[in-house]
Amino acid sequence: MSDASNTKSSNPPTQNIQWGGRFTEATDAFVQVFTASVDFDQKMAEQDINGSIAHATMLAQVGVLSEAEKTTIIDGLEAIRQEIRNGEFQWSVALEDVHMNIEAHLTQRIGTTGKKLHTGRSRNDQVATDIRLYLRDAIDAILSELTRLQTGLVELAEREADTIMPGFTHLQTAQPVTFGHHILAWNEMLFRDHERLLDCRKRVNRMPLGSAALAGTTYPIDRTITAKLLGFDGICENSLDGVSDRDFAIEFCAAAALAMTHLSRFSEELVLWASAQFDFVDLPDRFCTGSSIMPQKKNPDVPELVRGKTGRVNGHLISLLTLMKSQCLAYNKDNQEDKEPLFDTVDTLFNCLRAYADMMPALQVKKDNMREAARRGFSTATDLADYLVKKGMPFRDSHEVVGKAVGYGVAQQKDLAEMSLQELKQFSDIISDDVFEVLTLEGSVNARNHLGGTAPDQVRAAAGRARQKLAQRA
Numbered sequence: 001m002s003d004a005s006n007t008k009s010s011n012p013p014t015q016n017i018q019w020g021g022r023f024t025e026a027t028d029a030f031v032q033v034f035t036a037s038v039d040f041d042q043k044m045a046e047q048d049i050n051g052s053i054a055h056a057t058m059l060a061q062v063g064v065l066s067e068a069e070k071t072t073i074i075d076g077l078e079a080i081r082q083e084i085r086n087g088e089f090q091w092s093v094a095l096e097d098v099h100m101n102i103e104a105h106l107t108q109r110i111g112t113t114g115k116k117l118h119t120g121r122s123r124n125d126q127v128a129t130d131i132r133l134y135l136r137d138a139i140d141a142i143l144s145e146l147t148r149l150q151t152g153l154v155e156l157a158e159r160e161a162d163t164i165m166p167g168f169t170h171l172q173t174a175q176p177v178t179f180g181h182h183i184l185a186w187n188e189m190l191f192r193d194h195e196r197l198l199d200c201r202k203r204v205n206r207m208p209l210g211s212a213a214l215a216g217t218t219y220p221i222d223r224t225i226t227a228k229l230l231g232f233d234g235i236c237e238n239s240l241d242g243v244s245d246r247d248f249a250i251e252f253c254a255a256a257a258l259a260m261t262h263l264s265r266f267s268e269e270l271v272l273w274a275s276a277q278f279d280f281v282d283l284p285d286r287f288c289t290g291s292s293i294m295p296q297k298k299n300p301d302v303p304e305l306v307r308g309k310t311g312r313v314n315g316h317l318i319s320l321l322t323l324m325k326s327q328c329l330a331y332n333k334d335n336q337e338d339k340e341p342l343f344d345t346v347d348t349l350f351n352c353l354r355a356y357a358d359m360m361p362a363l364q365v366k367k368d369n370m371r372e373a374a375r376r377g378f379s380t381a382t383d384l385a386d387y388l389v390k391k392g393m394p395f396r397d398s399h400e401v402v403g404k405a406v407g408y409g410v411a412q413q414k415d416l417a418e419m420s421l422q423e424l425k426q427f428s429d430i431i432s433d434d435v436f437e438v439l440t441l442e443g444s445v446n447a448r449n450h451l452g453g454t455a456p457d458q459v460r461a462a463a464g465r466a467r468q469k470l471a472q473r474a
């Protein structure tokens, strides 16, 4: 996300040129700083300029501005856009926010015509419009990082469709699974995150502009013109609602919190897997750091940080919910507090997705260690129970029989597949030498060969479907 953070904050108590008329004294110097938002809302400068250009264009079309005035305004705004992009714009805290900074600067540049831009509009509908434009762009950028990460996951799943690892419940070895299947579980979570963000985008992409301060305006505005120019799918139907609600931002933060929750779960697994105790994966050095004291250390900083950053996103969601709660209609200054949590949520989610999208293709998988871990820990015990059931034993009895065999294995330090037929027959004489097929890891995963199962063939088919879904996004 681009950030024009070149604020030159000077705060002499000055009579505000935008609303000084009614006031008999200048704003207190501290209050001026306290109430200003320019330090953070300058992030929306591009959106503010685009909104103003659309507004001026519409005003000219309905005859409120002349064509010449419109052109002067638009040229002035484009020049300001360049100044901001070049880092030459002097932001002033005395002018409170991005909106008044740009408007005041426009008037300085083009003279009296600049004062006509704000006709039929208020900062209340202006700011609500800017945030929506900003968030719409942010969602699009996030969705494309999400797609990049998902593409990497699908490729990884295809490469590792046959790789066997222990599957866990309660972090205890449960049943063998394929690593590709495990990776596609993450990918499913991300498909839902994508859906949620895309759905949220529909409600973000509605235009408040034209609501003016709260009640609409007396000028013959045509909101459909501005909406079209700005690429909105529709308008906010009610002016009071349009300037006041921030539910679209809350909804985005909720979707972001869930996406971060998913990333934090992946992170937890990567941290575990990269440890000497698991030793399932190697993270490329460029995604890790060392220790200043322990020379042997290679720390999985990126997953750890992503896991940690989930906290701040959850916090932002609560901030915004609390901000909105109990606000009476229509706009209240409270809403100025919406921006920092929202912007930080956008940046955090984007950056975490970017780090993951970069890291995933470089993940090194230690197949032998995964396999060895699956071989230990009696991961095919359920397969033996199912084998007995298929030979006629009721499942509860077979569960009991296999439990005894596992107890024997623990005492003898032998996995089920390492026992002789004679040893196995102690527990049930219906066991015969075809049992070894089901006790192998391959036999176990291949047997789960149905839609959604862990068999390598199913993983390849699921990855193919995922690929198709990703291709449809473009």
Ligand code: ARG
Pocket (backbone or CB within 6 Å): 037, 041, 096, 097, 123, 124, 127, 333, 335, 336, 337
């Ligand atoms: N800086 C304000 C915000 O972020 C802009 C709107 C202010 N409107 C007002 N009437 N004070 O919400």
